[in-house]
Amino acid sequence: MESMLRQQIQAACDDVHRDPDDRAACDRLHRLLTAATANRAEVEQPLNWHHLVRMACDEVYDAPEDPEARHRLLLLLAARGSGTCQSAT
Incomplete structure (x- = not known):
């Protein structure tokens, strides 16, 4: 995984971990995880x-x-x- 995307995901996870009710943080993490899955779709099957x-x-x-x-x-x-x-x- 690209290091920039990895760092963004880790930062978003930290934000959600601190406040699971933070809708903006949850949305940001969702977008990042979706992007990570889309980028790797050719290489590995996403968990269903x-x-x-x-x-x-x-x-x-x-x-x-x-x-x-x-x-x-x-x-x-x-x-x-x-x-x-x-x-x-």
Whole structure:
């Protein structure tokens, strides 16, 4: 990944980490991540919803008592239900 884009993503992640409710920071991070994915689309397949759900299911299967693993899976399932997940249709 280009070092400038990498630095921008890291800075945006820091901003979102400090204040997850900062809409401008979230939007900036979303744009940067989208740009990074678009630039690398020829080289590697971006993670899709199905792959993310399978990984989250594996985590919950291995450690059903882990609340973070359960929350990740719930978020992914909610994304599909809300219609925000295009690859789930």
